[in-house]
Amino acid sequence: MTSAPKIKNQLKSYINRYIPFSAEETDSFFKYLAIKSYSKKEILLETNQVCKQHFFIIEGLLRAHYTNEKGTDKIIQFAIENWWMTNLESYVRETPSNFTIDTLEKSTILSISKDNLEKAFIEIPKLERLFRIIAENTLVAIQRKNEFYMKLSSKERFLTLQRDIPDFLQRVPMYMIASYLDITPEYLSEIRKNL
Amino acid sequence: MTSAPKIKNQLKSYINRYIPFSAEETDSFFKYLAIKSYSKKEILLETNQVCKQHFFIIEGLLRAHYTNEKGTDKIIQFAIENWWMTNLESYVRETPSNFTIDTLEKSTILSISKDNLEKAFIEIPKLERLFRIIAENTLVAIQRKNEFYMKLSSKERFLTLQRDIPDFLQRVPMYMIASYLDITPEYLSEIRKNL
DNA sequence: CGGTCTCTTGACGGAGTTCAAAGCTAGTGG
DNA sequence: CCACTAGCTTTGAACTCCGTCAAGAGACCG
Numbered sequence: 001m002t003s004a005p006k007i008k009n010q011l012k013s014y015i016n017r018y019i020p021f022s023a024e025e026t027d028s029f030f031k032y033l034a035i036k037s038y039s040k041k042e043i044l045l046e047t048n049q050v051c052k053q054h055f056f057i058i059e060g061l062l063r064a065h066y067t068n069e070k071g072t073d074k075i076i077q078f079a080i081e082n083w084w085m086t087n088l089e090s091y092v093r094e095t096p097s098n099f100t101i102d103t104l105e106k107s108t109i110l111s112i113s114k115d116n117l118e119k120a121f122i123e124i125p126k127l128e129r130l131f132r133i134i135a136e137n138t139l140v141a142i143q144r145k146n147e148f149y150m151k152l153s154s155k156e157r158f159l160t161l162q163r164d165i166p167d168f169l170q171r172v173p174m175y176m177i178a179s180y181l182d183i184t185p186e187y188l189s190e191i192r193k194n195l
Numbered sequence: 196m197t198s199a200p201k202i203k204n205q206l207k208s209y210i211n212r213y214i215p216f217s218a219e220e221t222d223s224f225f226k227y228l229a230i231k232s233y234s235k236k237e238i239l240l241e242t243n244q245v246c247k248q249h250f251f252i253i254e255g256l257l258r259a260h261y262t263n264e265k266g267t268d269k270i271i272q273f274a275i276e277n278w279w280m281t282n283l284e285s286y287v288r289e290t291p292s293n294f295t296i297d298t299l300e301k302s303t304i305l306s307i308s309k310d311n312l313e314k315a316f317i318e319i320p321k322l323e324r325l326f327r328i329i330a331e332n333t334l335v336a337i338q339r340k341n342e343f344y345m346k347l348s349s350k351e352r353f354l355t356l357q358r359d360i361p362d363f364l365q366r367v368p369m370y371m372i373a374s375y376l377d378i379t380p381e382y383l384s385e386i387r388k389n390l
Numbered sequence: 391c392g393g394t395c396t397c398t399t400g401a402c403g404g405a406g407t408t409c410a411a412a413g414c415t416a417g418t419g420g
Numbered sequence: 421c422c423a424c425t426a427g428c429t430t431t432g433a434a435c436t437c438c439g440t441c442a443a444g445a446g447a448c449c450g
């Protein structure tokens with residue numbers, strides 16, 4: 001468990017990667033956030049629920065996944081410290097989520113509700129800019145991920161993941177990596193055997 | 196070739212699908228738009244150019260595509276009457292486009308530059324709402340398309356396209372449909388043979 | 391009417407899946 | 421602290437989907 005001042009600091013330095021935010025501004029924003037601890041395998045957003053919050057990971061590891069018609073899990077995304085996790089489509093349109101968000105590790109999570117975010121936008125106009133930048137980054141990330149799947153072979157997808165986010169390989173079991181890469185665990189094992 | 200008043204009307208009824216816009220508001224917006232006619236195979240946005248405009252299709256058929264390392268064309272998107280076409284990432288970030296936009300038919304296109312759109316936002320604040328909605332729809336469309344590729348077999352992708360946008364099948368040669376579906380023309384031919 | 395563009399056919403091969411089974415590994419309770 | 425078990429990873433064989441290559445058959449256009 002991380003202490004509140006430490007959490008606030010972590011958030012501040014995250015924000016400062018994009019915009020300068022004073023301690024006071026960070027404080028104002030922080031008021032609107034909820035801190036919560038989760039153990040492993042807890043659910044933050046259920047399939048078919050409307051996503052009413054953005055989640056920011058202070059510590060831990062989240063996953064977004066759905067179960068397909070064959071009953072097997074397909075992992076859409078992992079997220080670690082200093083990443084946002086949400087279902088943007090569900091959040092924006094207030095439609096039922098088509099995936100579940102849950103923890104793969106004991107995690108400390110900040111969350112902000114839609115209502116509170118609206119209030120925060122009014123109190124701290126600069127936040128609009130931050131969240132626009134985050135939305136743009138999300139859009140670009142989605143397009144990058146498309147290219148990742150469309151242009152690369154499964155071996156290349158694995159190597160790219162290993163190069164770009166080696167953390168995942170350390171912290172996530174291989175069959176989940178396989179699911180994320182959209183191949184079977186058996187074939188991933190084959191790939192890894194041949195370097 | 197379509198006449199200017201008719202074009203204005205078409206734009207107005209498009210906008211009214213999302214927000215009520217008076218004739219005056221439509222007129223104000225229309226001032227910022229350029230009308231241009233293109234013949235078949237003309238290029239609207241070149242690869243490596245920065246995308247400085249949004250395009251709205253009054254009449255005709257556009258395509259977004261790139262050439263991969265093997266020298267074969269991959270089609271990312273088709274667009275027909277009353278659709279917007281742009282490279283949002285390139286437009287927003289002012290980075291070189293990684294695909295080309297060109298015409299597959301004789302087309303009549305409205306375009307609006309970034310500068311003009313900014314001016315129009317100031318003159319007609321309601322436009323902000325329209326373009327936010329369009330941006331949201333784009334994001335949702337991108338996610339849908341992801342699912343289209345990730346969840347469906349090539350046969351199902353073909354059937355979905357046939358069901359949802361039969362227009363494309365009438366107006367676009369099969370080898371381009373194949374490229375869009377991410378399969379070879381030979382295999383698409385196979386699929387179609389077996390219903 | 392000749393050529394380019396488009397669609398189809400068939401043989402072959404490779405990438406990746408499925409199924410079944412065995413071998414590891416790590417967490418848990420006793 | 422050990423032993424057990426559930427969770428995870430690997431193996432191999434058979435099979436499927438789909439790409440590649442090569443060739444031919446229409447169809448459209450000047």
